[in-house]
Amino acid sequence: MIQSPSFISKPLKQQYNNPLHDDCLIAIYEYKASNTFYFEAIQIWFSERYKVITYAKLDDNPPYNHNVCGPCDGLYYLWSEHVLGNDRGLWNPALNEYKALPLIDTEKLNTPYNLALYNWDSCGFGFDPVTQDYKVVLIKFFTFDGDLVLSLPPCVLVYSLRTNSWKYVMDLPKFYNLFNNGSDVIVNTSLYWLASEDQNTDNAEVIIVFDLATNKCRDIQLPEHRTKITIQRNDGCDYECLMVYHGDIAYVTVDDVNNCFDVWALKAGCWAKKLTMGLVVEVQEPLGQWRDGLLVFQGQSGTTLILCNLDTQQTWVLTGLPLDSDRRCGFVCPYQESLVSLHDVTTWIYKQDKCNLLYTS
Template identity: 30%
Template sequence: MSKYLTEDLAIEILVRLSTKDLARFKCVSKTWRDLINDRGFLERYQNISPAKFVSFYDKDLYMLDVESKRPAITNPLKLDFPLDQSMIDESTCVLHCDGTLCVTLKNHTLMVWNPSSKQFKIVPNPGICNDSNILGFGYDPVHDDYKVVTFIDRLDASTARVFEFRTGTWRDSLRIPKPDWHYRDREGTTLDQYLYWIAYRSNTDRFILCFNLSTHEYQKIPLPVYNQGVTCSWLGVTSQKLCITEYETCKKEIKVSVMDKTGSSWNKIISLSTSSFISVLDRIYDYDVEFVSLTKKNDLVVTFTGYKDVVDMETEERMKTKVFLYNTRNETFEQVQFCNSLPGLRFLLECVETPKITNRIFT
């Protein structure tokens, strides 16, 4: 760095700057460029940077700052989608890794896209012909490569197809003969070099399918014992650990559990009744939890959708959507307002901008 500024101090200053500023500072010198592109700097930047949610609303993708000081999101950031907007709709899946998004398109091709740098690349269809094939997007540290993973189901087996950005090609990898399970969601959760999906045979027979991006091997991880009968569940990451959020419809209760590093046990960290979220006047609607996510600050974002079965009401009036942010530190919650019109808003995932331009992806 210099005799006046140590590298450690420079890092602490740089990680607090915007991605636009860092893009300029990488031009200062080769030393600064290498420092900002370093994997350790990237991880430090992501750890202290605020996370935002990518959401689908009114036929566009938006970036929402749900944990801002103001609970009202009056000016959501509309993302400058690089293709025709007709290529995405409410069924679009979005995955995230190191500030880059992987987006499914209507023709079953995929697009990787960095909204900060505006770079994008089309990934050819690996053989997907419907909207049920699971997907994952992550970083393989062993081979220093980013990868997209999907499972192509046949009558006799399910084959993992892996797109390696290093070679720019899909290749068949893991083959699972006659799997007898289905998946909770298409989108895989990324942590370290692993992808995770909730799989189930029935409401009482569920597990997590874990795929290693480096070895292309898989394993089954048991879910928390006390949650085996729950069907509404979401995977996430908190404090660099895998977590699962479960909503028990009968008890109207949300539970969050964190898996230890060995993958052998779970620790329940949150147990929350949702009955207090909905006011008495609103209880004429039959509300249920549609989406739950544990944020970087360990707060909960909870989306409720309520229905009122009245024949002579307009369709829009029969349905209500409410979003709440629950602060786990002081056990308080507040309603999040979004442009005075929440119906149609769909949270997709939490993501963090990154200053690193992943040249491995876009070259």
């Protein structure tokens, strides 16, 4: 019964309609001394105020894959730019399952002569409702001898879980410099990334949008009157990000000088400034989104996590976390549980197709 598509789909739909179910975060910690990463699930108690009540190490997570996209139906895409070989995979922490993705065959790509693909990716992960398939999207850049990133249009690769294979889809229409700030956000069937049109620019200028259903790409200009970032990214921090706010894509920019941040939301093709929120504690950078309207920041010292409720404009320092100068949190994302098994997900998708077809008939 628990392997049937109807049973698996039912709890997925229930958890999306019940925001109180998402009372956990996944936090990625880094040990500075050893440059190792690990994952923990943090349970947050919010009956009266937001407070960490428990945290537990997630068993058997891949030790080198410290970058995360997701969740999508309780699944996460993990990757690392520091490990040679097969360092990409899909992960279901609830079932303690990990599926290594196949290597990318660069010989089949439309790679320019005497150039190679850059080791760093801009990534996204989501579900295509048209083909009923989970997809990983990579935007990769070209280099010469692995040293210089060239200002050539990046190429887009898509991994299909249904076929367990990578496919070259397209080149972007021009060069974009995409930032590694956890800005990949999915709304409906589209993935969003912050980017600039100049390789030497450290501040975002546009948003790149990729539609999973059509494999088409476009860009969106950021708000014209937004607060410009004055702090360079070479300090290792990012002072802007994307998030979902009331179901719309939103752009967040942090004013480190005045200790506040602005939130702009895009609706019907127009940007509108939703709020400017001051902070009673100093923040360093946004780490990720917990739920719609709840944003998590890293504290200025790097040893605290700060939760901001955009609707009530309240701020809480999450206490009870085992953070110190050697053990810091670098990224957070919502924790979702599901019964979607990575070992037989292709069979499950096929069965789900048949169920949907019978239901439609």
